[in-house]
Amino acid sequence: MEKTLQELAAFLHGTLENDDPAMRITGVNGLVEAGPSDISFAIPPYVEFCHKSRAGAMILAPGDRTLDRPVIRVDNPKQAFAELLELFRPQEEVARVISPLAYIAADAKIGNNVAVQPFVVVESGAEIGDNTVIYSHAYVGRHVKVGADCIIYPNATIRENCVIGDRDILQSGCVIGGDGFGFVTNNGKHNKVQQTGNVVLGDDVEVGCNSCIDRATVGSTVVGNGTKLDNLVHLGHNDVVGENNLFVAMVGIPGSVTIGNNNTFGGQAATVGHITIGNNNVMAARCGVIGNIGDNQVLAGFPSMSHVEWLRQQSKLRKIGELMKTVKELKKEIEALKKS
Known part of the structure; x- marks a missing residue:
């Protein structure tokens, strides 16, 4: 798959800066892993490092730093990144069949477009909603109700x-x-x-x-x-x-x-x-x-205490060694005064 920057900006409902009409984006990746044909994103505190990335384009929030490459501005760069991952790397489609190697009780109710893989067990009285996928070796007990569009992974x-x-x-x-x-x-x-x-x-x-x-x-x-x-x-x-x-x-x-x-x-x-x-x-x-x-x-x-109070206490704990040293010195001085 490849997309133009304008297509991606429209998909994300974002604003495009520094458009390069010849650029084709073929992937989505992190700041470090991205290459010239990838798009990446950055949020604080990583915005300051995005200029070092090899990514061909970036997703940033409005008001974040200006770059010398194409930038798509959106309110939530992390959400936009997640949406592009789904666009470029959709989950592999699972065959919507019920394996003959699965055990499904006679009175279990199976919805439409459901996938049940080998060695799944669906017990008596269970109900499985439409479009749900149940992977191998999963167990669905008696009178369980599973809704629609669920994913139940192996085991x-x-x-x-x-x-x-x-x-x-x-x-x-x-x-x-x-x-x-x-x-x-x-x-x-x-x-x-x-x-x-x-x-x-x-x-x-x-x-x-x-x-x-x-x-x-x-x-x-x-x-x-x-x-x-x-x-x-x-x-x-x-x-x-x-x-x-x-x-x-x-x-x-x-x-x-x-x-x-x-x-x-x-x-x-x-x-x-x-x-x-x-x-x-x-x-x-x-x-x-x-x-x-x-x-x-x-x-x-x-x-538990307020995070501010916890930080204050941790700061004081770091000084215990120094405090103990001071106490030992004071004890020596007191002992010396008693003997004088």
């Missing part, structure tokens, strides 16, 4: 009675609806509490590789529309997660936590159970939240 597991929304993506190795970690200790023995609920995923949810969302003890563990889980994320039983949240790798959320909308959890961030977190918060990497959180906060550290 993903959806346990019984769970509900998957439309346009959801389940990456390899994820488990939706495994038992919650529920036990009652009696006379020193840990007795299992049956986990009788399910998991309900909204629309446009993505669950990364080897992430787990546990089924509720009773009721539902809920993940709202547009929420994205990275790899190795754990959501405990009876969690209720709102819309458009981001969970970076290795985040751990125990049971019965309520999370609002538009929150971001950095890598290895975690909370205690049975708390409520509001909307529009950012929990930095390895942040440990031990109590209820309101809205519009940026938190870091353990126990």
Whole structure:
């Protein structure tokens, strides 16, 4: 595929500067990897380095630096880059057939234009929506409902009675609806509490590789529309997660936590159970939240505190060695004064 700069500017609804009518863009690439026939993008703080790129053209925001090469100005360069990736590198089309090597229960309901690859298992009472693709070795349990336009990658597991929304993506190795970690200790023995609920995923949810969302003890563990889980994320039983949240790798959320909308959890961030977190918060990497959180906060550290306070404390911690040296010197002076 090749496109003129004017065609790309129109596709992105952007403004073209320094047009080169003879230039043909044949690919999309990063700043370092891009060549003369590629288009790339830059956002702060990388805008200052884009002049060093070999890219034939750049995507920048209005007001960013001027370059001596073609530039397409758009409000969100990263979004534009993502759209061009889809244009130049569309996903390979999957054959919309049901493999004879798949096991599909007689009473399962399969929608139109669905792909089911070899060694998939679809249990009794399950429903698969239109245009959904299920890759080899995925498991769809009893009475599961999968929406339309979903992608279920190899070795993903959806346990019984769970509900998957439309346009959801389940990456390899994820488990939706495994038992919650529920036990009652009696006379020193840990007795299992049956986990009788399910998991309900909204629309446009993505669950990364080897992430787990546990089924509720009773009721539902809920993940709202547009929420994205990275790899190795754990959501405990009876969690209720709102819309458009981001969970970076290795985040751990125990049971019965309520999370609002538009929150971001950095890598290895975690909370205690049975708390409520509001909307529009950012929990930095390895942040440990031990109590209820309101809205519009940026938190870091353990126990969690404002990011500004955490930076202040970290600055002071760096001076502990110097402080200890001063204390030792003062102790020597005090001992000398006592002897005099």
